[in-house]
Amino acid sequence: MRCLLCRIYLLLLVISALLIISPVHAAEITLAVANSTCKTIKAVGEQYARSHNIKIHYLCKSSGLLAKGIRGGAIKAEIYISANRHWVDYMIEGGLVTAENVTTPWGNRLVVSAPINSPLRLQTWHDLTSESINSIIIGDPGTAPFGRYAKQALQKTGIWEQVKQKITTTKHITLLAEKLAQSDNKTVGILFATNLTDRLRPLYSIDPSWHPAIRYFMAPVGQSADNAEVTGLFNYLQSDPVFETFKAAGFDVTSE
């Protein structure tokens, strides 16, 4: 009986080993992608993979976490896409990205949003300080760029100290979208326009001059800048069809 189990186990091992080894010819590329672009990058990547003998893996986290992970060796990726300059600089400092390889193909906008059924209205930006709103969810300014931008906008308009006690932070943008969708009628969230889901409703579009320009930065990581397959995908991500897709998803595709 035991021996029979042993045999089955061995057989399974062999089969799984064969399954792993068989697609040895297809190149594999891992994209480390800021959460806010994750959905769109995936759509674009699938399209690319269909016409190329390539397999793409996606790692969607906040830009800071990805940068730290790659620098610390916990994450292996060929291309890094950050939602702000800060974390790309962090990568350059770490010698993982060459400055001249960094491009900024698209940008984004911040919106104040509420759950789809919320009757909340936001006439002016300063309404955020009113009593009708008792909770504002933003990204963690430390690691999530959309949080950093939100904080900067609030500071620049001089209401940060007033609204601070209403603030709750989340680690990344998908989490924020989900959390906001389940919130009550007195809660709003600040997130990228591209990350609004069908359970959310935009209330107010934030003036881009209140915070540094929201740009995405993309660069091949380490030695993969020399890899033809990586370069191929990297270039494709900056091509017109991709811009169209990004534009359709709400990104700002005008160059900086």
Added chain:
Amino acid sequence: MIGRMKNCSLYRQLIVPMFSIGLISLLGTVYFSHMLKESVAALDTVYVEGDIRLRNLEEIEKQITAYRALSLRHLTTENFSTMEQINHELEATRIIIQDTLPKPKETITQPPSGQPDISHDLDAILQTYFSGISVAIKLSSDFEKEAAFAMLTRIESEHIPRIKEITSQLIRNAFGDISDSRRALMSVATDNLYSTTAIGISGGGLLLFIAFIVIRNVTDRLSKLLIWSQRISQGDYAAILTQDSNDEVGQLTYAMMEMAQSIADANNRLEMSKRSAESIAETLKIYANAFENSGEAMLITDRENKIININAAFTRQTGYELSEVAGKNPRMLSGGDTSDDTYCEMWNNLKRENFWQGELWDRKKSGEIYPKWAAISAIRDQQGEVLFYIASFTDISDRKAAEARIEHLAHYDMLTGLLNRFSLESRMEQAVLAAKRENQQLAVLFVDLDRFKYINDSMGHQVGDQLLIEVANRLKSCLRESDIVARIGGDEFVIVLTALKNTNQVATLAEQILTHLSEPYSLNENIFESSPSIGISIYPNDGNNIDQLLKNSDIAMYHAKDQGRKNFQFFTSSLQVASEERIDLEHQLRNALELDQFELYYQVQVNTQSRYIHGMEALIRWHHPTRGFIRPDRFIPIAEESNVINDLGAWVIDRACQQVAEWRQISDKPLQISVNLSARQLQSNKLIETVQSAIHKHQITEGELELEITETAAMADPELAIRQLNRLSELGVSLAIDDFGTGYSSLAYLKKLPINTLKLDQTFVGDIENDKNDAEICMATIALAHNLGLKVVAEGVETIEQRDFLTKYDCDYLQGYLFSKPLPSKEATDLIKTCSTNQMVCL
């Protein structure tokens, strides 16, 4: 100085120095105790302070840990209001830590040299730590978690190790302080103890010295006085003594000299009177002794008849001491049962003749009234006036009681209080005479208790005795006053009903006695079942003298027992015949073994599955020379009662073993022979020996011999049965319970017995086809036996239906007329031979 002190009193000589030395010692001790108390109080303060410091330090350590945990929690919190809350907690913790911080040391002991006070360091470093953390917290509150975390890490790594180091150093210091104080306390206490001890020893020594000087002085003079007084006491009144001082000893010397003079004078006077007194006292002593030690109780009263003396025997008899009766009138002893006439006669006699004797009923101190024989004398002076009365008494209650008991014993049974055999006979004689005279009938009921012997043997005589008393009481309650009831031995009672009008009355009464005596007996917290068997004979029909009547009622009683006990039977002439026959059989049974009148028959037992012969049951037959064949159930009970059973049983076992040994030669399969054991045999202490010798003699192997006992036999004395059966089992004898299902069927008990086989009684087997209950009992018994690991033999299988039923329910072996009737040895041997070659015959 000592010389001068001689004129002071001894009290002064001793007390003054003792008091002053004691005072000095006391003052010294008080002083040192005070010093000790001061030191202890001072040290106690240090001790308590050290303890508080230690606890504070431990608290600080705990709170710092809490503070660190809180600050970390603040950093991981994403919600502002939660952060505010944590911030408050942090602030509170910080205040606790700062309040608990140790103050700079203020001790009476010296601080350990070379060690700077580091509690200031702790204070300073904590301040830096707190301000650093508050910056980090501020960042965290501004949602700059990254920066806050980096800062927190830096501050922690900078300060925490140092804080920990300082707190543990402080804890070590506090421990050090405490042990220092303890050492200081010890040394102060030790010093103090030494000083106090020194004062005590020197004071005590001085006291002893002074006491020694004074006492030596006094002793010296006292011994002189002693020698002098010894000479005086020896009668040397001329001895000389000088008074040398005025202290107590000097005064004593003077007083003694005066006393010596008085004694010398008195001695002369005494010498003269002594001689005359001695002769009087001698005489008085003899009288006093005679009075005091007399075996008879004696009493002396004065002329007013007031008690002035009693002797020891009086106290023993009445219980009164002299102090209780002195000065009282002897009337107080009167029990009130003596007639006034007796007292009148007594006084008259005393007046006339100075003497009276007679029986008086008096009362003891205990209240008990008792008879006594009194002899009283009046003693008069020469003028004829009464001086005193002297009386002596003998307690005659024992004699009276003995007379009464002898009377009772002669006529009554000691245990039950019923008539005994002797008085039964005399009362019956009168009753028979009366019946003859008045032409009436009499009934004699002979009652014997069933199971009495069992109860008596198993529960002890005490319980047996209680049972008899209870039976006697129940009997009395059933009878009229005029009826005679007696216990004539063991468990046998005789009742005589007099003046009968018709005999129906007797049956009714017998029935009543039967019911009454059969009710359960509650003795010694146990409930027992017993019942009577009653035999009845009637005068004049069944005999015209008491011997005849008793004998016939006895025979009728035996008949009642034979009828299954717990019933009553009238005597009939046929019973007499049966009784005589029984005696006859018993006599012939004793000779039958020697005359070789017994024979064993064998009935085959068939294996249900294979249909081979499994074994044979040996059954005994008695060929009586004149009566022909006698059934075992007729003679076995007689054999049991007359003890022939043991010899007969031994013969059967030996014969059966011999037979199975013979069959072993002709059969190709091993056969088993079953032999029935009677209850009496099972209880016999010769059983094991008998079986052992038979096995040895015929080389019987294990399983060849099976002994069958009835459930009832095993239950008669379960402990003994278990012992015997275990020993039989050890001998390799297979054991079977016969007639299973008819007796107690105690399963728990059955498990204790080392049995191999159950025999299913033929009464159940016989009715399998007709009675559903019997069929179920058979099934259940087979299942039960198999459950206990036993084989089952069904007895009395007579029809094919029975055989098929028993086969269906897995009964192991079958026995009965369907296969073969019991056969004599030769035919049984033939059957075995045939079956060995052709098993079909056995089916």
